[in-house]
Amino acid sequence: MGVRRVVTGHNNEGNAIFASDEIVEPTTLSLLPGAEFFQLWGADEIPTFPDAGSCPPHTTYFPPLGGYRFGIFTVQPDTEASMMPENFDIEAAIMEVEEKLPGMAEHLETDNPGMHTTDTVDYEFVISGEVVLELDEGAEVTLKAGDTVVQNGTRHAWRNRTNEPAVLVVVLIGAKRDT
Structure with a gap:
């Protein structure tokens, strides 16, 4: 399933326009069966207005200091995610x-x-399903559709102990670690 991405911009006269309207297909990985990563937008530097509607260049999944990412990812149930072929x-x-x-x-x-662990501040919003956010020493919180979390460079993992996929919208911002 693709996600529709509509991008606004400006024409030569400075008027607002729809610069692009396209379907973004997910990235899938054999290491994470069933997981889907929709890389919707991002850049490796301070944002500018890309009036042409094309996604600014970025080279890595996690943004560097000053960079950002916007996407969606699916966390499959732990039972499915752990089923690797022989x-x-x-x-x-x-x-x-x-x-x-x-x-x-x-x-x-x-x-x-x-x-x-990443050097990012992450904003995550659960749009469907239920997912467990696990931190150091086994600390956990269960998040359901409508819940949000602000992740400040902490060591963590996403666990799905249900029978249904969980879908999260994420914004990752490259940050400077204090220590």
């Missing part, structure tokens, strides 16, 4: 992650699947 090639799957979502793999903890 002959699953983990090295090939990690290479696929790096190819499709550059920079993501380096943030994932290999000894604790799903756990990761």
Whole structure:
């Protein structure tokens, strides 16, 4: 399922226009069966108005300091996410992650699947389903449709202990860590 992205801009006279209207298809990964990552918008620097309607260039999944990302991701039920085929090639799957979502793999903890830490402030909004946000030392909160969270560079993982996918809208902003 694609997501429609409508982008506004300005014409040569400075009037507001619809600069683009297109369907964005999700990125999928064999390492995360059923998960979908919709990379809707982002840049690696302070925002400018891209009046042509094209997404500003960005090189990594997580933004650098001053960069930002806007997207949607689906968290599959833990039972489905953990079902890897018997002959699953983990090295090939990690290479696929790096190819499709550059920079993501380096943030994932290999000894604790799903756990990761990024230098970002993240705004997440659950639009459907239910998901558990797990922090250090097992601290958890269950989030349902309509709930939001502001994530401030903390170590975390998303868990889905239900039988239905959870869908989150996310905005990631590259930030400077205090320590």
